[in-house]
Amino acid sequence: MSILTFTLILILGAYLAGLVGSLTGLGGGVVVIPLLTLVFHVDIRYAIGAALLASIANSSGAASAYIKEGITNIRLGMFLEIATTLGAVLGALIAIYTPTNTIAILFGCVLLFSAAMTLRKKNQEALTEGSQLSAVLKLNSSYPTAAGPVNYKLRNVGAGFSIMTVAGVMSGLLGIGSGALKVLAMDTAMKIPFKVSTTTSNFMIGVTAAASAVVYLQRGYMDPGIAFPVVLGVLGGAFTGAKLLTHINPSTLRIIFCIAITFVALEMIYNGYHHQF
């Protein structure tokens, strides 16, 4: 295969990854890793480097749109970024001592969990009573809806912060945004309405990924020949996905993709278990 053919096929593949990532809400990075390793037989370390870049591109691109609507809670994002960046640095350190097959198995597990999280029942309620800490940290806010702004308060700040640290470790170790874990921390622990938690999580992914990105760049994980088709493809796919989302209701598509991703996750675990990486 020539470099030109490889690049064109990879752009197409990354475009589809960005599209699926955007329609399911999983993010492009998480689909890029199985695409590169299982389909193109690229070493998982190059795949992790490319996925980190895809996560940053995805997050920065989408966040700019959400912020415009005023849903993202910037203070909450900034506060929780202490946890995710610390975790990400820790994850990048652990990665040196972790065998690639273990990383593949761990990735498969996180992917399974993420697919399940996409299909869960979402937290629509806004709390009117928050914890004392949430008031001290000025985390309570409001977000716009069709029926006017809705005020919300939050609780379990400590638990949310802890889960965010784990999300950061996963992000640093696997090169993904770990959006599912971030949403778990905000939705389930801190009781934030899901519209706020998903957009704030997206907003945070770029910073979390940037915390470990330079470390990986210097370890040689980011190969220009892979980075270039992946970044452009994923961005294009995510852009199309965002446009499509305003016209179609993706609930059926989401279920189909999540089943497909479950099989992909199982294959990653299987291959990792049999030392294929």
Place this chain on the structure above:
Amino acid sequence: MKNSISKQLIGDRDVEKIVGQLLRFGVITASLVVLLGGILFLVQNGAGARPDYHIFKGEQDSYITFEGIFMGLFTFKPMAIIQFGVLLLIITPIMRIVFSLFAFMLEKDKLYVIITLIVLGIILASTFGGLKV
């Protein structure tokens, strides 16, 4: 614009809008640079055989230091241009943090100035901690 930008002049919503524009500008610039480098890369090497990405070469590869990337950039090497675009992409969210820091300073929100400084400190420590120049 007046010399003193007070809380009235620059509110939370304005800050959010600027943050959004900053992120979009960073991503667009980074992808254009990556695209330029990619096209040059394909023109020069497109017919060559696909490198064996199955084997991880890691730090033997070039363009893993800031110095290497900038040296290659000034001699117009396609791989270095792509890596420079990659750097711009990584820097975009970090610039967002720096901007938020100034915004919280203008709002005189001491708590969030400290929180933002912690986040920035962690990222910069990680970036320059293992630096090989």
